[in-house]
Amino acid sequence: MKRKITLKHIARELDVSISTVSKALKNSEEISQDTKDKVQAFARLYNYKPNNIAISLKNKRTKNIGVIVPDIVHHFFTTVFRGIEKYANAKGYNVIVCVSDESFDKEVINMEMLANGSIDGFIMALSAETQRRNDFNHLREVTEQGIPLVLFDRVTDEIRCDKVIIDDSRAAMEATERLIRSGRKRIALFTTETYLNVSAKREAGYRQALEAHGLPVLEELILRLPYQFEEESSSLRFFREQDFDAVLCVNEIFAVRAIRLAQQLGRRVPQDVSFVGFTDGLLSRYSSPSLTTVDQQGELMGQAAAELLISKVEMEYDENDARNYQTRIIPTALIERESTVLS
C-alpha cells in the first residue's frame, strides 16, 4: 500500500529541509533550479498532493460549503442542489449536504456540526418545523460568528442575510390569470397547511389574481391537504361537493393526483377542468395529460445562492459590505402543456 506522502517525507528522503521542499514545489525564485528539479521530480514520482486538512487549518478556509435542505428526494431541492454543486465545483469548492428531514432538531444539530470549522458558509432552505416554530436562534448564532449564510426558497424575514427566492405570489398570480384568461371562472386552489411560507404566498397570489379580475374568492374552493398524504378521501369529497372548472395546485404531486382523480370521476382534462401546478419535474413532463406548471428554475436558484455565498466567503471582511445583504428573485416561467386549454 502506497501511503500518502508528505513534505516531511520528501525532505527526509532528499536530505533537504521541509521549507525548501515547500518552496521548490511552488517554483519559488529563492530555490536553485537543481533543487527544484530534484524535488519536483520526486514529488511527481510519488504523486505528492498537499493535504487539504492542513491547508484548511492554516488558511482558516475549508473550501467546503454546507447545504442543508429539508428533503433531497424532492425534485425541486435536487435541482437547486445541482445548481449549487455545479457553480461551487467550478469555483473549487466542495459541497457537504445535510438533510433536515423537515425537523427543527436535525436542522440545528447539522448546523452546529458543520459550523465548527467544517465549512466556509451555509446555503439552506428552512425545515417546515423551523418555520412553524419561528425559532431561528441557530441561524442567528451562525451569522453572528461571521459565517456567511444564504437562504433560499424557504426563507424568513427574521434573519438578515442573503436570500434567493422566487416571487411565489406573483407566480401564483400569473398562473391563476392564465386560467382566468382562458375563460375559467370557478378556480379552486389545492394547497398545503399554511405554515409553509411559500404556500401562503402562493395562496395570496391566487387571491390577488381573482380579485384583480373581479372574481369572488370562494373559501370553499380552497382545499388544504397535509404535506404528505396517502389516501384521497378528502380530495374525493371535494371533487364531489364542489363545482369548479380549474385548479391551481401548489406542487406537481398534488396536481397529478388531482388530475387522475378528475379523470376517474369522468371529467375531461383540460376541457372540463384545467390544471396548473408548481415545480417542473418529471411528473409534469411525463404524466398524461402533461402538466402546465410554474417552473421554479431550481438550478438557477442554486447557482445564484452559490454565487452570493462564495462572493461573501471570499470577500475580505468589511463591516459595511457584510451588512449589505441582497435578496435575489429568480424569475419563474409558466410552461404550457396539455392540462390547460389555450385561450
Next chain:
Amino acid sequence: MKRKITLKHIARELDVSISTVSKALKNSEEISQDTKDKVQAFARLYNYKPNNIAISLKNKRTKNIGVIVPDIVHHFFTTVFRGIEKYANAKGYNVIVCVSDESFDKEVINMEMLANGSIDGFIMALSAETQRRNDFNHLREVTEQGIPLVLFDRVTDEIRCDKVIIDDSRAAMEATERLIRSGRKRIALFTTETYLNVSAKREAGYRQALEAHGLPVLEELILRLPYQFEEESSSLRFFREQDFDAVLCVNEIFAVRAIRLAQQLGRRVPQDVSFVGFTDGLLSRYSSPSLTTVDQQGELMGQAAAELLISKVEMEYDENDARNYQTRIIPTALIERESTVLS
C-alpha cells in the same frame, strides 16, 4: 461579531495553560474540581466547541465521507443518497457529494480533490463514460492509498472493493416472468445503449426468462434508445412496425413515455399491452395507469453501502481483514400496479 473561541483564548482569559483547559473540558481526573468548574463555566458561556479541522488533522480522520454519483436529479441516486446520508449522520459522519455528470474527467477530478485528506472513504456509482472507457486507474490509486471504497449499482469487476448491487439480471428475469405468467408471448425490451452495465444485465435476465419458458428471443423486439432522448420518432416507428403485447423497460421514464405513446396509438394499457419498468419513483406511482415496476430499494442500498464503508473506515488496519471484500446484493421487489393485468 462573536468570533469562534479556542482553547488558547480560554487559557489566556483564565490564566491557565492550554493543556489544563483541554483536560478540564474533558473532565480529566488530574484537574481540580475548582479549575474544572471555572473552565467549563467559561466554555459554556462563550459556547466553546472544538474545531473540527484541528481534530481531523490530529486524528487523521475527518468524519466525512465522499459520495460521487453520475447524477443527483435521478430518483434512484437520490434515494440511495438518502440512505447513505441517514446512516452516516447517525454515525456522526458528514457527506460530501460530488456529481460526475456521467463524465470520466469530472469523476477523476472529484476523486482526486477529495482523496487529499478531505474524506475517510468513498461511496460511488461509476459514470457512464468511465464504464465505456473501462479505465479505473483513479479507483485503483485511491484503494492503493488505503482509502476505503464502496461501489454501488454501477460497479466493475476490475476493482477489488466492497460492492452493493441489486441482482439486475434476476430482477429483470422475474419481471419478465411476471409478464409471461399473465399470458404474454411477444414481450419487447426497451433498453439503453449497453455500455451501462446494469442495462446489459437486465437484458440478460430478460433473455433468460424467455428461454426458460420456451419463448423465442426476437432481436427485433429489442429497442435500444439513447440514455437521454427528446423526440419519440424511433419509439414511434417501433410501435408501428412491431407486434408485441408487453414491454419491459429498463427505467421508469422509458416506461411512462412508452405507455403514453401506446395510448396515443389507441392501444389499451394494460389489456392490449402490459408494461413493467425499473425504479419505483414518483412517475411510477402517479402516472396513469400507474406503473408496475421493480423497486430497487435505493435507500437500502445506500444504507448498506454506508454500513460497509464506515465499518472499514473504523476498522484498525489489518491486511487480512482489509482484503476481505464483500458484495452485498439488495433484494428487489416487484411492485404491482395498473400497467399489468393480473394473471
Next chain:
DNA sequence: TTGTACGCGTTATCAT
C-alpha cells in the same frame, strides 16, 4: 540558496 522558527487548534505524553 537554504534552513529555522512559528503558527493554525487540538491532544497526548511527560515533567514539575
Next chain:
DNA sequence: ATGATAACGCGTACAA
C-alpha cells in the same frame, strides 16, 4: 494539580 512540549502537515517571515 498544572504546565511545557511535541506532533499532525503546511506555509512563510526571517535568519543564516
